[in-house]
Amino acid sequence: MLKLFYAKGTISIAVAIGLEEAGLSYEATRVDFSTAEQTKPDYLAINPKGRVPALITDNGTVLTETGALLDYIATCAPNAGLIPTDAEDAAHMRSVMYYLASTMHVAHAHKMRGSRWADQQASFDDMAAKVPANMTDCAAYVEAECLRGDYACGTQFTLADPYLFIVCNWLEGDGVTVPDFPAIQAYLTRMEARPSVQAMRARDML
Known part of the structure; x- marks a missing residue:
């Protein structure tokens, strides 16, 4: 069975949602950020980056990075239809994911992970x-460019x-006035x- 390592409310929950949508069986193991469990030897032996998510496959392989894990899920469950068949729609789907990874998640992390980029208080x-x-600028971009209907790719739920x-x-906690969007x-x-x-709500993962 797949084994997912996650922390509550983090981007790792996107992978758990993806697993649920794909109908794949998995075991969820919580990593306690409040005690810095992600920095301890036991977890670093699983993911040397000291971050979540990490996914152990049925073969014992450890996979990391949210986008990669979501793609893996879609490959394992092709009938779930998590990737558009239209090439341009699929490219849009991935452009949204790459924007979130490279820009919006980084902007969010500046609130409490400044030590990744600087040394002074x-x-x-x-x-x-x-x-x-x-994050307000990011929300404006999401509103105008990422959402193309009910979901990122219109009526189809995708990765x-x-x-x-x-x-x-995260927007409200980051000081964004969500009703403006x-x-x-x-x-x-x-x-x-x-x-x-x-x-996810029922299991206190969000």
Whole structure:
């Protein structure tokens, strides 16, 4: 059985949602960030990056990185239809995922992970102070360019949606006025109604 290592409310929950949507059986193991469990030898032996998610396959292979794991899930469950058959739609799906990984997640991380980029407390404070503005800019881009209807790819739920849902869940905590973005607000409501997301709530993973 697949084994997913996750931390509550982090991007790793996108992978759990993807597994639920694909109908794949998995065991979820929580990594406690409050005790820095991700930095301890036992977890570093699984993922030397000290981050989540990590997924151990049936073959014992350890896979990491959210986008890669979501692609792996779609490959394992092709009948779930998590990747558009149209080439341009599939490219849009991945462009959303890459934007989230390279830009929006990084902007969010500036709030509490400043030590990745600087050494001085003043620098950490400056980065954190910029997060509301940066994440508001990101939300504006998502509203205008990423959402193409009910989901990222119109009416079809795809791999981009678990990813987008989790990142958009961070907006309010990052100081973004979510009601200023009605498409995102409606999207979050729509996603909350999906059984996969409700399962995450029921298990206290979100």
